[in-house]
Amino acid sequence: MEPYRYKLCLLIDDNFIDNFVTRKILETSFFAETIVVIQSAVEAIAQLQAKAIEPDVIFLDIRMPLMDGFQFLKEYDSLNHGEGKRVKIFMLSSSLDPGDFQLSTQNKHITQFIHKPITKKVLEDL
Template structure:
């Protein structure tokens, strides 16, 4: 898989999930830089300040303090350019409502089940 992205942001409160996802992304040279933030509110703050300018975001749905869906609502109000950013909802949720809500959001490119696999990653990049 050729290197397609400059910066990838992982937003997930689970350390183990972040570790696994990061290792898979690194193994295929998915991005030049992989930034991991374990809180949706901290991720929004970093985006607002321009501390991270991702080409792609992997966003968990179920997180304490702020869910992935709440993140998306706040993301919409950020005064930043969103045109070049793909958001993939990365979740262990099997709830069809979560999948439908994800795919109906204009910022979400695709819903991906955890754990991220090489096969799923290949599908995302085709």
């Protein structure tokens, strides 16, 4: 059995099918010991604020109802992150809008922009 690369991975995406596929790829790649899937950025912020989950890695969709990925990042920025631990956030999107890519590269929390669907090859390259 391969060692896991991360302890907890948070997947935030409102699309059930995308979540199913991404979760399976993360599991078969031994990416994280625990994978938590939340279908709402609002709920994810609430869970992070309550310290109910403390992820090492977040995969964040851009286009979601109520709160999109960029709005999530603004709220995330206001959370008390504690000293030292930097969470890697990967922006996931099927969007071909160059503005989305540009905004993600300008955000200090985004480690990398990844086009959906995520693949094992992409995970290996992270």
